[in-house]
Amino acid sequence: MRRIYLDANGSCPSLPKAQEKLLEIAGLFGNPSSSHDHGRKLRGIIDEARQIIAHNLKAKEKEIIFTSGASEANRLFVDALLEQSQKDFKKPKVLLSPFEHPSLLKPILRAHERDLILLTIFAIIDGQLQIDPHQIKDADVIIACQAHNETGLINDLDQIVKNARENTLIMSDISQAWAREPLVSKRVDVLTFSAQKMGGFPGIGGMAIRGVGKTLPAPWPGGGQEKGYRPGTESALLIASFGEAARHLDQQRAKHQELKSLRDYFEDNLRRRFRVNIIGQDRTRLSNTSAVCFVEENPDALRISCDLAGLSVGFGAACSGLAPEGSFALKRLGLDLAVEKSTIRFSLPPDCTKADLDETITRIDEKIISHKSRV
Amino acid sequence: MRRIYLDANGSCPSLPKAQEKLLEIAGLFGNPSSSHDHGRKLRGIIDEARQIIAHNLKAKEKEIIFTSGASEANRLFVDALLEQSQKDFKKPKVLLSPFEHPSLLKPILRAHERDLILLTIFAIIDGQLQIDPHQIKDADVIIACQAHNETGLINDLDQIVKNARENTLIMSDISQAWAREPLVSKRVDVLTFSAQKMGGFPGIGGMAIRGVGKTLPAPWPGGGQEKGYRPGTESALLIASFGEAARHLDQQRAKHQELKSLRDYFEDNLRRRFRVNIIGQDRTRLSNTSAVCFVEENPDALRISCDLAGLSVGFGAACSGLAPEGSFALKRLGLDLAVEKSTIRFSLPPDCTKADLDETITRIDEKIISHKSRV
Numbered sequence: 001m002r003r004i005y006l007d008a009n010g011s012c013p014s015l016p017k018a019q020e021k022l023l024e025i026a027g028l029f030g031n032p033s034s035s036h037d038h039g040r041k042l043r044g045i046i047d048e049a050r051q052i053i054a055h056n057l058k059a060k061e062k063e064i065i066f067t068s069g070a071s072e073a074n075r076l077f078v079d080a081l082l083e084q085s086q087k088d089f090k091k092p093k094v095l096l097s098p099f100e101h102p103s104l105l106k107p108i109l110r111a112h113e114r115d116l117i118l119l120t121i122f123a124i125i126d127g128q129l130q131i132d133p134h135q136i137k138d139a140d141v142i143i144a145c146q147a148h149n150e151t152g153l154i155n156d157l158d159q160i161v162k163n164a165r166e167n168t169l170i171m172s173d174i175s176q177a178w179a180r181e182p183l184v185s186k187r188v189d190v191l192t193f194s195a196q197k198m199g200g201f202p203g204i205g206g207m208a209i210r211g212v213g214k215t216l217p218a219p220w221p222g223g224g225q226e227k228g229y230r231p232g233t234e235s236a237l238l239i240a241s242f243g244e245a246a247r248h249l250d251q252q253r254a255k256h257q258e259l260k261s262l263r264d265y266f267e268d269n270l271r272r273r274f275r276v277n278i279i280g281q282d283r284t285r286l287s288n289t290s291a292v293c294f295v296e297e298n299p300d301a302l303r304i305s306c307d308l309a310g311l312s313v314g315f316g317a318a319c320s321g322l323a324p325e326g327s328f329a330l331k332r333l334g335l336d337l338a339v340e341k342s343t344i345r346f347s348l349p350p351d352c353t354k355a356d357l358d359e360t361i362t363r364i365d366e367k368i369i370s371h372k373s374r375v
Numbered sequence: 376m377r378r379i380y381l382d383a384n385g386s387c388p389s390l391p392k393a394q395e396k397l398l399e400i401a402g403l404f405g406n407p408s409s410s411h412d413h414g415r416k417l418r419g420i421i422d423e424a425r426q427i428i429a430h431n432l433k434a435k436e437k438e439i440i441f442t443s444g445a446s447e448a449n450r451l452f453v454d455a456l457l458e459q460s461q462k463d464f465k466k467p468k469v470l471l472s473p474f475e476h477p478s479l480l481k482p483i484l485r486a487h488e489r490d491l492i493l494l495t496i497f498a499i500i501d502g503q504l505q506i507d508p509h510q511i512k513d514a515d516v517i518i519a520c521q522a523h524n525e526t527g528l529i530n531d532l533d534q535i536v537k538n539a540r541e542n543t544l545i546m547s548d549i550s551q552a553w554a555r556e557p558l559v560s561k562r563v564d565v566l567t568f569s570a571q572k573m574g575g576f577p578g579i580g581g582m583a584i585r586g587v588g589k590t591l592p593a594p595w596p597g598g599g600q601e602k603g604y605r606p607g608t609e610s611a612l613l614i615a616s617f618g619e620a621a622r623h624l625d626q627q628r629a630k631h632q633e634l635k636s637l638r639d640y641f642e643d644n645l646r647r648r649f650r651v652n653i654i655g656q657d658r659t660r661l662s663n664t665s666a667v668c669f670v671e672e673n674p675d676a677l678r679i680s681c682d683l684a685g686l687s688v689g690f691g692a693a694c695s696g697l698a699p700e701g702s703f704a705l706k707r708l709g710l711d712l713a714v715e716k717s718t719i720r721f722s723l724p725p726d727c728t729k730a731d732l733d734e735t736i737t738r739i740d741e742k743i744i745s746h747k748s749r750v
Contacts, residue, residue, distance in 0.1 A: 003412055010406035010414070011608065019401045022612075026394045031385035031577075035678060036687040037378055039385070068443035068578070071597050071607035103606045106596035196608060202406075203443070203578060203610025221481035222446050231478045232446030233386065233571060235578025235613065237397075303410060312411040 001310045004356050004363075008197075008288060009149050009176060009347035010314050015199035015248060018241040022201070025240055032234050033225060042236040049243025056246050058186055059208045065229045066239055069205035070175040070194035071103035076207060076230065077171060077190055078107040079219035081141065082116055087217065092169075093118045095139035097129055097155055098332040099148035104173055104192075105328055108143065117141075124332050127280045129155055136163040142170045146177035146184055150314075150327060150345060152289025153280045154181065161187045169212045175205070179249055180256040180286055189213035195238065199245035199252060204238035255350040260287035263348060266357045267292075273365065274373045279333065279343065288348040296372035299341030306344065309367040311360060314345035376685045379731050379738075383572075383663060384524050384551060384722035385689050390574035390623060393616040397576070400615050407609050408600060417611040424618025431621050433561055434583045440604045441614055444580035445550040445569035446478035451582060451605065452546055452565055453482040454594035456516065457491055462592065467544075468493045470514035472504055472530055473707040474523035479548055479567075480703055483518065492516075499707050502655045504530055511538040517545045521552035521559055525689075525702060525720060527664025528655045529556065536562045544587045550580070554624055555631040555661055564588035570613065574620035574627060579613035630725040635662035638723060641732045642667075648740065649748045654708065654718065663723040671747035674716030681719065684742040686735060689720035 005013070025045060030038030032046055047061070054061045067073040085092050094117045096108055112119040120139070123130040129144065136142065142164060144155045157172060164170055164187075171190040179198035184191070190213040194205035207229075209216060222231020267290055270276050279291040294302060306313050330340045346360075365374075380388070400420060405413030407421055422436070429436045442448040460467050469492045471483055487494040495514070498505040504519065511517065517539060519530045532547060539545055539562075546565040554573035559566070565588040569580035582604075584591060597606020642665055645651050654666040669677060681688050705715045721735070740749075 005405070005413060007405065007409055007411065007413065010409050011404055013404040014401070022401055023398055026389070026397055029386055029388040030380070030382065030687065031571075034382055034385050034687070034689065036382065036682045037685075038380060038382065038687045068447070068610075069607045072443070075595060075597065075606065102599070103597035110596050194608075196406075201610065201612055202608040203613055220450060221485055222450065222478040224477070231450065232444045233569075233577040235443075235576065237576055238578055238610070238613070307411045310412075312405065312409070312413040314409065 003310045003312060004360055005312045005349055006346045006352070006356075006360065007312050007314045008349040009152075009345065011196045011202060012179075012199060013349055013351075014201050014241070015245050017248060018200050018245040021241045021244040022237060025237060028236070032236055033223070045236050045240045046234055049239045049246070052243045052246045053206070054208075056249050057191060057208050058183065059210055062227070063208050063210045065207045065209065065226045066204065066234055067206050067230050068203055069196070070101070070173060070192050073192035073205055073207040074101065074104035074173060075107055076219065077192060077216075078104065078111065080216040082111055083217045083219040084215065085116065091116065091118050092140040093120070093138060094141045094143065095120050095122065095135060097122050097144035098124060099151075099153060099155060099329045100143065100145055101149060101173060101175070104143065104145075121332075127153060127283045127333055131156060131159040131163065133163045136160060136168075137165055139164070139168055142168060143172075145173040145175075146181060147286050148329060149176050150329060151279045151291040151333070152176075152286035152347070154284045154286065157184050157188060161185045167212060171213070176286060179252040180288065181253070187211065190216070195242040195245060199248060200242035201238055204235060204242045252350060257287055259348050259350070259352060262352060262354060262357060263287060263290055265354070266290060266346070266361070269357075269361050273361065273375055274369060275375060276373070277339075279330075279335070288352075290346040291343055292346060293335075293339055293343040294369060294373055295339065295342060297342050297369060299338070302342060302344065302368065305368045309363040311363060311368075314347060315341075315343070377734075378685045378687060379735055380687045380724055381721045381727070381731070381735065382687045382689045383724040384527075384720065386571045386577060387554075387574060388724055388726075389576050389616070390620050392623060393575050393620040396616045396619040397612060400612060403611070407611055408598070420611050420615045421609055424614045424621070427618045427621045428581065429583075431624050432566060432583050433558065434585055437602070438583050438585045440582045440584065440601045441579065441609055442581050442605050443578055444571070445476070445548060445567045448567035448580055448582040449476065449479035449548060450482055451594065452567060452591075453479065453486065455591040457486055458592045458594040459590065460491065466491065466493050467515040468495070468513060469516045469518065470495050470497065470510060472497050472519035473499060474526075474528060474530060474704045475518065475520055476524060476548060476550070479518065479520075496707075502528060502658045502708055506531060506534040506538065508538045511535060511543075512540055514539070514543055517543060518547075520548040520550075521556060522661050523704060524551050525704060526654045526666040526708070527551075527661035527722070529659045529661065532559050532563060536560045542587060546588070551661060554627040555663065556628070562586065565591070570617040570620060574623060575617035576613055579610060579617045627725060632662055634723045634725070634727060637727060637729060637732060638662060638665055640729070641665060641721070641736070644732075644736050648736070648750055649744060650750060651748070652714075654705075654710070663727075665721040666718055667721060668710075668714050668718040669744060669748055670714065670717060672717050672744060674713070677717060677719065677743065680743045684738040686738060689722060690716075690718070
């Protein structure tokens, strides 16, 4: 049986060009911090990737910090924020979107529990962040990802930017949206991102720090790499393939936008044939994402039968270890744990076809759901 | 001109087998945390590597945590220590070797400055840690790398283990020694290590946590990967090649021991022909490392001329960003900054030959040093 991969938000296949780059430099060695030819060669490779990525983000090269991924970049941001507030003897007022990845949400919630920040969470009505100008004006720091990994829901960063004070630090995890949606405003001061969501490999990602973010201190002392922000020898191998993937971001974005009609076709078919709720159906979402709740089904059976039927799909926050406590975001969207567990996240990779989706519907019908879910 | 690589302590060439492994799995994709076939395949690859590494370290698989390298593992350890002390409302008495890498030294010094730990640093006499049984008995935590990256000096962990209390946490960064020296005692509770020093690629490493270390809390909240200790999608690519390199650790260790006679031959030749001091000459050192101070030479000229002469060698703490403040360890060894800057670290890779070293001596003589350095 042919397996069908519909878990692109968990991890996207790497581009063939990124794989080629990997092979091209696998034989090089040395430490990019060394002041000799072996080191300089690797430094050059890293700087070239940094240049491509900076260009794509409309940022300066010196504003880009490589990390081991978006999870690490998110923690780096929170640690920098806490370091700064400790220096300034001032608790920042943080306004947080509930659609954040656990790698950002959890450190922020912990900082709040420890009374290190003053936290407000955006209200959600009908599946959408409520952009309250007073609340936004009041915030020292606003954290809102561009798109939510579980549902594809897109935050209205333009409205946030429009209403924010000049000296408010705006931070956005663009991991899920970078290769899929138009770039966020240059007013967003800190961006975090991951190569594995845009055609590079897992294990590399980064952070752009500019504007109001420039005053953030480097919170992790160590070897001094990446302008002191991120200790540890850089992985030239993963960085080079990341840069190579970034060369093709425009094509990826175009491909991704074409997925919308396929995704809508898929959702129409699902609704016509099965008893389902599609989360955020009428809201602005990533073109490739469909979080579908099979309300009548047993969650455990659903998970197992999808896999047995050859469908690689996502459940819950699929790019994290399986969290039994449920999703913070889905709770805020008013969904209880039972509904959440019966939700399958279909996230289409760029090369997804109509045939893949037709076959998926057939398998759902024949191998996955019970009679209770049929319309 | 053929370049000669003598900077193995900065970064070791990856093994051909590790490169092959990379190519073998470059086309796989998915998220190892996903509960479907694509995810499970990657999970299997990661677990296989974990098994090989655990076996080699005489640890259990569940005791191994993958990180992006030893730098990150060192920070993870310090953060866990501080998290624990915060929970226990007790400042730990930490006894520290001055030979630690900046990624460990600096977070510990910062914790000390912030009054979060009670710090004592091992005394050094004649280039050797002074193992004072009373000092060791008194410590809650002892931190001593197995070998020093800059000089190759080896810490006597057996003596530390022998004198430590049962409930004292002993931690050792084995990065430089793992593929070179016999394994440290199982009594060492926390080990940190890096793939790039043993035939894998930069960007991956890890930590073993066992014994007294088992009570260390997971300090970084996030996606829950690596038993909650290390958030972020694992790089199956780098982990698999790391595991492959670890299969060949015994051969690497044997090769490395053979370097001793080559290194001694090299040092004899240097001493016979040039005015040099070799740091730790009569002390137990890594077989491949020679930190040679050309006392009469201008440091900047030395650095540039080595590179121009086709020698890739190390200066100072070569696996970190170039630190202008000088090396903590060399200061403790009684060397001033001028001496330190005139010190070249020759660190032989496993495939180094007598011809490489003869050619190195010729180039030093003809292209690098001034008449003042000749005997």
